[in-house]
Amino acid sequence: MKFNSKTIHGGQEPDAAYGSVMPPIYQTSTYAQSTPGGHKGYEYSRSANPTRTALERSLASIENGVYGLAFASGLSAIDAVIKLLKPGDEVISTNDLYGGSYRLFKQVFEKYGIRFHFTGMGQLDKIEENINANTRLIWVETPTNPMMNVINIKAVSKLARNHNILLAVDNTFATPYLQRPLELGADIVMHSATKYLGGHSDVVAGALVVRDKVLAEQLYFIQNASGAICGPMDSFLVLRGIKTLHVRMQRHCENGEAIAHYLKKHPKIEKVYWPGFEDHPNHEVAREQMTGFGGMISFIPKGATFKDAIAIVEKLRVFTLAESLGGVESLAGHPASMTHASIPKEEREKSGVLDSLVRLSVGIEDVDDLIADLEQAIG
Numbered sequence: 001m002k003f004n005s006k007t008i009h010g011g012q013e014p015d016a017a018y019g020s021v022m023p024p025i026y027q028t029s030t031y032a033q034s035t036p037g038g039h040k041g042y043e044y045s046r047s048a049n050p051t052r053t054a055l056e057r058s059l060a061s062i063e064n065g066v067y068g069l070a071f072a073s074g075l076s077a078i079d080a081v082i083k084l085l086k087p088g089d090e091v092i093s094t095n096d097l098y099g100g101s102y103r104l105f106k107q108v109f110e111k112y113g114i115r116f117h118f119t120g121m122g123q124l125d126k127i128e129e130n131i132n133a134n135t136r137l138i139w140v141e142t143p144t145n146p147m148m149n150v151i152n153i154k155a156v157s158k159l160a161r162n163h164n165i166l167l168a169v170d171n172t173f174a175t176p177y178l179q180r181p182l183e184l185g186a187d188i189v190m191h192s193a194t195k196y197l198g199g200h201s202d203v204v205a206g207a208l209v210v211r212d213k214v215l216a217e218q219l220y221f222i223q224n225a226s227g228a229i230c231g232p233m234d235s236f237l238v239l240r241g242i243k244t245l246h247v248r249m250q251r252h253c254e255n256g257e258a259i260a261h262y263l264k265k266h267p268k269i270e271k272v273y274w275p276g277f278e279d280h281p282n283h284e285v286a287r288e289q290m291t292g293f294g295g296m297i298s299f300i301p302k303g304a305t306f307k308d309a310i311a312i313v314e315k316l317r318v319f320t321l322a323e324s325l326g327g328v329e330s331l332a333g334h335p336a337s338m339t340h341a342s343i344p345k346e347e348r349e350k351s352g353v354l355d356s357l358v359r360l361s362v363g364i365e366d367v368d369d370l371i372a373d374l375e376q377a378i379g
């Protein structure tokens with residue numbers, strides 16, 4: 001099946017009981033057994049639940065993987081990946097990444113003896129410099145949040161393979177509609193399913209997809225042992241979201257492109273970050289590994305200060321000032337004080353997250369209304 005059919009049918013079958021086309025929300029914690037161990041494949045909903053299974057199969061299908069795992073949030077999915085490691089192990093991560101991922105790495109896992117190295121990954125030698133005998137995992141986010149840097153997944157996967165290091169890719173921004181990391185050699189794909197997969201800003205959820213059976217078994221063990229599973233209602237919502245992922249993404253990309261060009265031409269805008277521009281430093285890589293450039297855009301107004309950036313996001317009316325991204329409605333954020341506030345200012349500014357940076361998640365409204373809204377807010 002092609003991608004646009006997989007979003008609807010991938011891994012799905014009508015429900016065995018009454019043939020319902022959408023999987024029922026199996027809102028149950030446990031399952032009747034005829035004798036100890038005599039059950040129909042489900043015994044306790046932390047270990048497995050049929051609605052979650054339907055979502056996990058869909059996730060595996062759309063990422064062209066084999067095994068999917070659905071979690072309570074994107075961060076709990078990342079948490080499960082890091083729990084593959086032990087004290088003394090080292091991780092190399094992009095230095096420009098979601099602030100919550102950085103906080104989890106630094107403030108939770110470092111105290112258990114796992115070391116994290118943060119570096120720009122635009123050039124491979126930056127990664128190579130940090131590899132040593134203890135390196136177990138490379139953590140890539142591409143495009144990065146919020147600077148829209150693009151990392152060459154195929155090249156990093158070759159490097160990782162040569163050194164026997166796992167490669168995990170946070171595919172939240174691109175979604176499998178635009179980019180499928182497992183096809184480019186990654187071992188693990190991760191999502192904040194809260195974003196484009198759910199797509200309607202009505203659920204918090206996370207996902208992992210892998211191809212390797214042993215790795216899948218290790219992750220299923222951690223998912224069950226730690227317990228941060230996606231509940232049945234939330235699994236249903238993400239599954240419903242995925243069914244329209246391709247049509248939503250098509251419009252996110254169209255609107256994103258129009259707004260990126262509008263901002264680039266605007267006399268009061270200094271810099272626009274969007275991987276679709278030919279002068280984006282890794283545009284060629286983006287062109288090769290993505291089928292479009294998405295609806296996430298960051299920009300810096302000319303001569304702007306912290307206060308000026310705040311004034312713009314406060315004036316927006318169609319864009320909602322809010323955390324998060326990837327929903328049908330357009331959102332605007334101020335990374336330095338919102339999504340990336342947990343990264344120290346000095347660290348944050350090294351990767352370009354200045355106090356004047358504004359981030360847009362371009363939704364699927366009429367693009368003329370979105371441009372008019374930006375026009376009145378920027379002035």
Ligand SMILES: Cc1ncc(COP(=O)(O)O)c(C=O)c1O
Nearest residue numbers: 073074075098145172192194205
């Ligand atoms: C790129 C990226 N990864 C991970 C996360 C964390 O996901 P969640 O908020 O679902 O825990 C986010 C949340 O904003 C994100 O943008």
